[in-house]
Amino acid sequence: MLASHHRVGRGVGVLFAMLTLALAACGSSTPGGSTSTSSLLIGVIAPFTGPDAALGPAYFAACLPAARAINNAGGVMGHKVSCQEFDTRGEPADAVPAAQQMVASHSNLMAVVGCTSDEAASVAPILNQAHIPMFCMTGQSEFNKTTFTYFHRLVPPDEFDAFAMVGSALDHFNYKKVALVFGNDIGSQAFVGPAMAALQGLGATVTINQAIALGQPSYRTEVTAMLATHPDVIFTEALGPTDATYMAEVKQLNNGVMLPFMGTSATIDPVWFSAVTGAIGVQTVVDKFTAVDLGVSFSGPGYTEFKTNLDAVASQFPTAPKYSQRGATLHLYDGIIQAALAMDETKSTDPTVYNTVIKDVGNGVAGATTVNTYAAGVAAIKNGQKVRWVGAGGLTNYNQYNNSQQGYILVRYDATGNEIKFGALTQAQTAAIIAAGGG
Amino acid sequence: MSLIVAAFGFGLVSMSIIAISAVGFTMQFGITNMINLAYGQVMIASAYAAYAVNNAGVSIWLSLPVGAIFGAVFSFLLNRLVYAPFQRKGTNLIGMVIISLAVSLVIANVMLPIVGYYSVSYHQNPGTTYHLGSIALTGEQILIIVLAVVVMLVIYALLRFTRLGKAMRATAANPTLARNCGIPTARVVDLAWLITGALCGLAGTVAGMNSDSFSVASGSEFLIPIIAASILGGAGSPYGAMIGAVLIGEMTEISAAIISPEYKQVVAFAVLVLVMVLRPQGLLAKRGALAAAG
Numbered sequence: 097m098l099a100s101h102h103r104v105g106r107g108v109g110v111l112f113a114m115l116t117l118a119l120a121a122c123g124s125s126t127p128g129g130s131t132s133t134s135s136l137l138i139g140v141i142a143p144f145t146g147p148d149a150a151l152g153p154a155y156f157a158a159c160l161p162a163a164r165a166i167n168n169a170g171g172v173m174g175h176k177v178s179c180q181e182f183d184t185r186g187e188p189a190d191a192v193p194a195a196q197q198m199v200a201s202h203s204n205l206m207a208v209v210g211c212t213s214d215e216a217a218s219v220a221p222i223l224n225q226a227h228i229p230m231f232c233m234t235g236q237s238e239f240n241k242t243t244f245t246y247f248h249r250l251v252p253p254d255e256f257d258a259f260a261m262v263g264s265a266l267d268h269f270n271y272k273k274v275a276l277v278f279g280n281d282i283g284s285q286a287f288v289g290p291a292m293a294a295l296q297g298l299g300a301t302v303t304i305n306q307a308i309a310l311g312q313p314s315y316r317t318e319v320t321a322m323l324a325t326h327p328d329v330i331f332t333e334a335l336g337p338t339d340a341t342y343m344a345e346v347k348q349l350n351n352g353v354m355l356p357f358m359g360t361s362a363t364i365d366p367v368w369f370s371a372v373t374g375a376i377g378v379q380t381v382v383d384k385f386t387a388v389d390l391g392v393s394f395s396g397p398g399y400t401e402f403k404t405n406l407d408a409v410a411s412q413f414p415t416a417p418k419y420s421q422r423g424a425t426l427h428l429y430d431g432i433i434q435a436a437l438a439m440d441e442t443k444s445t446d447p448t449v450y451n452t453v454i455k456d457v458g459n460g461v462a463g464a465t466t467v468n469t470y471a472a473g474v475a476a477i478k479n480g481q482k483v484r485w486v487g488a489g490g491l492t493n494y495n496q497y498n499n500s501q502q503g504y505i506l507v508r509y510d511a512t513g514n515e516i517k518f519g520a521l522t523q524a525q526t527a528a529i530i531a532a533g534g535g
Numbered sequence: 536m537s538l539i540v541a542a543f544g545f546g547l548v549s550m551s552i553i554a555i556s557a558v559g560f561t562m563q564f565g566i567t568n569m570i571n572l573a574y575g576q577v578m579i580a581s582a583y584a585a586y587a588v589n590n591a592g593v594s595i596w597l598s599l600p601v602g603a604i605f606g607a608v609f610s611f612l613l614n615r616l617v618y619a620p621f622q623r624k625g626t627n628l629i630g631m632v633i634i635s636l637a638v639s640l641v642i643a644n645v646m647l648p649i650v651g652y653y654s655v656s657y658h659q660n661p662g663t664t665y666h667l668g669s670i671a672l673t674g675e676q677i678l679i680i681v682l683a684v685v686v687m688l689v690i691y692a693l694l695r696f697t698r699l700g701k702a703m704r705a706t707a708a709n710p711t712l713a714r715n716c717g718i719p720t721a722r723v724v725d726l727a728w729l730i731t732g733a734l735c736g737l738a739g740t741v742a743g744m745n746s747d748s749f750s751v752a753s754g755s756e757f758l759i760p761i762i763a764a765s766i767l768g769g770a771g772s773p774y775g776a777m778i779g780a781v782l783i784g785e786m787t788e789i790s791a792a793i794i795s796p797e798y799k800q801v802v803a804f805a806v807l808v809l810v811m812v813l814r815p816q817g818l819l820a821k822r823g824a825l826a827a828a829g
Contacts, residue, residue: 149652149752280797307797311756313746316545317791321538337654340748348661371654375747
């Protein structure tokens with residue numbers, strides 16, 4: 097027997113087993129660059145590899161145009177700004193060393209963006225302790241009333257995404273039976289509880305709740321079980337190739353007929369669109385898919401400035417222009433500019449000084465001048481004015497916990513992957529659903 | 536009950552894909568003493584090679600050999616340029632495992648700027664769906680099962696009835712003695728990397744067909760059941776890997792039907808751990824095809 101001749105019989109078996117189990121959790125962090133005292137750095141800490149690898153580039157695409165806008169206006173008090181990726185692989189175990197390395201290796205961090213639901217709970221305490229302002233894309237409800245003073249969130253918690261999906265299903269489409277198909281990662285599972293509570297509270301039926309393992313080669317058994325419950329619509333967020341595989345098998349096992357399916361705001365994403373249309377066809381997605389997204393108008397001078405800079409950074413990051421209608425990209429761009437303007441207002445690069453002013457720049461104080469470009473903000477500050485930033489994502493409304501939100505729109509894709517708004521939830525609708533869901 | 540039967544049917548497809556890949560993986564270890572953790576990433580690289588051809592308008596079935604050839608050449612070069620030099624320097628088994636893990640990460644990160652982080656899908660027609668009770672399989676899935684059976688028979692014939700197979704078994708059993716008996720072991724090892732690489736490339740392409748969508752990140756997900764099947768059957772035993780593939784493929788699908796899809800891998804690994812406790816050498820470790828004659 098070969099193995100015995102190599103004197104590795106039992107040992108190899110055990111080694112194999114350990115490796116197999118370890119593989120599910122193993123990963124790496126992106127090494128940091130050299131520390132610079134002459135420039136300022138924006139850390140983009142997010143998954144760039146792993147099942148949620150599509151998230152990181154959307155945030156990097158926010159940083160580059162913000163840095164360009166700032167640098168074209170002379171930098172922050174003369175300090176040029178640059179962006180660097182820090183890969184968490186979407187795993188808390190990888191995120192902690194990545195965050196620690198980022199903080200330890202870069203004394204010139206002016207802000208950090210990214211920190212999705214995959215890693216925010218691990219990363220936010222580290223950044224808060226290091227006094228680094230952060231703009232996080234986490235939807236976890238634990239940050240609704242966070243005590244981290246350096247934490248900022250320009251998007252609603254995930255449970256509000258779930259409430260918006262319920263509102264869309266019940267009020268716009270009159271669906272009554274809903275299948276929940278979400279990835280078993282932390283970020284995706286955050287939607288499930290609120291959606292179930294709201295659906296049941298409003299008299300709808302959850303036909304099945306599937307937490308599916310991401311990245312599996314097939315979900316046919318899961319799809320068969322789901323189809324047997326005869327839902328009107330599938331609620332989903334399972335990133336990477338997972339939704340593509342799952343939905344392709346829905347279509348295949350349902351005799352070529354696709355069920356209506358509805359995604360969270362994270363599914364309004366060129367990577368997701370490409371994957372799912374590749375698997376089930378563009379027309380099927382156009383006809384059967386709807387989603388909820390953050391209430392962004394994609395217009396106005398702030399958006400135009402963002403779009404100009406986003407298109408201009410395509411030479412550095414070719415796919416950047418594809419994120420022109422990604423809510424997260426717009427909001428993180430706004431967060432970075434807010435941090436830069438807060439530094440200008442306080443004339444300080446010390447985060448303990450400018451962090452508290454970020455909220456003032458976002459919400460505006462009495463008599464503040466509204467600005468839509470960084471250059472205009474710097475000019476106003478030089479004239480002794482306070483500024484209010486109204487940027488790519490529109491108005492910011494930070495509450496006492498530095499959480500800001502603007503409501504939801506109901507969207508679908510066109511054949512080229514652009515987002516098309518077809519409705520919005522009124523305040524009354526939203527309030528009723530939130531109450532039913534216990535939010 | 537009908538769901539369990541349906542899951543059994545889907546398990547046939549899963550086990551077919553795992554079988555092709557696990558046999559290649561375990562033969563690689565059996566003949567070259569190399570636990571190649573870059574195997575999953577080579578699978579994905581091969582799947583992308585086939586995708587390039589398929590995307591140019593060629594049928595996926597005609598693209599399949601491209602994936603296999605790419606896998607063969609890639610694996611051969613990987614051994615010649617990376618693994619073999621380290622082995623010649625006497626790097627131990629653990630060291631080689633770490634090197635292969637590093638290679639896996641390098642391949643993934645080199646691929647990202649080339650193919651992007653977007654998931655891709657083959658242009659394919661799954662064909663008519665055939666029903667047998669609760670089991671429903673497409674024509675394409677049935678062909679994948681047939682392909683796996685053919686590959687298993689070819690591997691069996693290769694190892695059992697050909698001079699190369701005997702040379703592989705001799706090299707696996709005792710490379711020094713085989714060399715002294717006139718067997719060109721270096722060439723045998725080269726051929727082993729080509730053959731197992733072809734299986735790797737074939738499995739990657741078939742896995743991409745079956746999953747309808749794949750990305751660079753899929754490599755590590757593909758690798759886990761492959762290693763599990765290899766251990767379950769007995770490290771280095773191709774027949775064991777086949778049995779391991781059957782068990783892992785069916786257990787993951789049926790557990791998804793009975794318990795929860797969230798735990799489909801957990802159940803498979805629980806059985807794996809149980810086997811490791813009761814029979815650490817694996818199910819067929821004493822009766823592998825690569826065992827020395829007599």
